[in-house]
Amino acid sequence: MGAVIGGGVWVNHSGFGLDHPEPMSVEMPEQLFSSAIDPDALEAPDFATLEKDLTSQAADSRLGTFVGVARDVESGEVVWEQNQGTAVRPASATKILTAAVALYELGREDTITTKVVEGEQPGTVVIKAGGDVTLSEEMLDDLATQLEGQDIGTVLIDTSIWPDEGFASTWDPVDVDAGYIADVEPAMIEAARIGGSEGDLPRSHTPALDVAQALADRVGADTVDEGSAPDKTVLASVESDTLDQRLARMMKDSDNVMAEGIAKEVAASKDLATDSASTSKMTLEILKDKGFDLSGVSIVDNSGLSFDNLITPRLLDDILTRAATEPELSSLLTSLPIAHGTGTLEDRYDGLSGAGWVRAKTGTLTDTSALAGVVTSESGRVFTFAFVSNGSAIVPAREALDEMASILRDF
CATH class of the missing domain: 3.40.710.10 (DD-peptidase/beta-lactamase superfamily)
Structure with missing residues (x-):
């Protein structure tokens, strides 16, 4: 994450006035920590x-x-x-x-499934959020493709898997627009970033509804809202990256939304x-x-x-x-x-x-x-x-x- 200065005022990396060279290219070894120490060495290092x-x-x-x-x-x-x-x-x-x-x-190898199920009313589908805070535009395209042929007028989203608050009392609301955090909900497009998929971009104030709206736009639905997913036919689904891959992305960008989302995923898996x-x-x-x-x-x-x-x-x-x-x-x-x-x-x-x-x-x-x-x-x-x-x-x-x-x- 960037540097948070004072009560939510932030400093962008470019504001430090540093002139950085091009980053070096690093080729990863197959085994990160194969020992280079002589196993027959008798003396402990000084x-x-x-x-x-x-x-x-x-x-x-x-x-x-x-x-x-x-x-x-x-x-x-x-x-x-x-x-x-x-x-x-x-x-x-x-x-x-x-x-x-x-x-x-x-x-x-853990992954998260986001499902779209048939709604109670004709012409309604419900996104059953599973905890994936990094849904991509391509994944939404995939869901829309799977829904082709359906006459859909309403898209609802069910966020009940994480029923508790998503914005901690110790966070500053100004950090949403600064790009450091958002209300952490169990379905988000690229961790609620606005205008891109990485970095400290401003975050949305309505992450889950954004997912429903994005799918509605793709399938031609007029109505978007929150709702409960009934136990009905699964019409479409997408799978997240593995936990390994998500942790690498979280660490790379030091993404606060992903960290909080992963912790909530663990809690939900334990019914906490x-x-x-x-x-x-x-x-x-x-x-x-x-x-x-x-x-x-x-x-x-x-x-x-x-x-x-x-x-x-x-x-x-x-x-x-x-x-x-x-x-x-x-x-x-x-x-x-x-x-x-x-x-x-x-x-x-x-x-x-x-x-x-x-x-x-x-x-x-x-x-x-x-x-x-x-x-x-x-x-x-x-x-x-x-x-x-x-x-x-x-x-x-x-x-x-x-x-x-x-x-x-x-x-």
Whole structure:
């Protein structure tokens, strides 16, 4: 997401006055973390110099109030930490928690079906929303094609799968028009963006009705409204991308709507309440059940848009380490943007050794910058890390964070 400054006033990336080079092209290996370490090596590596370099970088004034941790995945050793158990504002690094819970509960091949069923009245069809917040124009075309030959005058949409509020009390309504969030409903066209399919475009204030209207326009119906889907014949249906694919897109754009939608999907699958307060509570309960240390952690949403979220670097790093060692969570790592290559890291790391090697989730709010991910060092070791800066200016803090992750690459 972009930088939210103050009560919903926002800064576009272009407003920072930075001149970025073209992003590098990165060819992904078949296996992201095949070990490059000699299994017969008897001596453990000496992390003392690495720890010294990271400690020196952590003292950089650009980082404000700074907490963090870095871990060697091979040995499980924490090679550096600074108040890793202190909970701070994490911004969009919160999405790491959301992704982990979704993979645990839904599985990487999970998809969402959006159905159109026959209505109670002649000439009426009802869209049975299933939780897909990224319906595309092509998917709507597909539904319309499947409905050819039907005499349709009314299109209704049933959003009852998520019966609870879709806009958290801790979000600022101005962020809808700024492009960061929308009322999260279980059927949305490209996460309710207006005028495009990615980036921080203004969002619609009536996402589900927009879906009904878009289908009505395609089939020539005159009336659009909300309604209940009866247990009648399914006339058309479309399937979402897999969870793996959706997580990659969510991380690439740091899409708050997708993060909240995925959390609601998990909640609905467990017959739990789908408001943000309830889904964030669910997220922490699932992580606790999986054995994670949640000391000091509290969240009120699943996207990180709220200023009230508090997460420790230790928890972020624990999840990333599990993802580096457990197949169940492995796609969390492959979903992360690549330094100077993709997504929210595309325009960063120019001239730094971490370019092309660091994969990380960013986080940006007023006075808040976060970076949490994984990097393979020059010596072949894999490090996970979680760095969070509060009380700092965004651009200088980002530069310092990128330099810190590059220290791990240089080891």
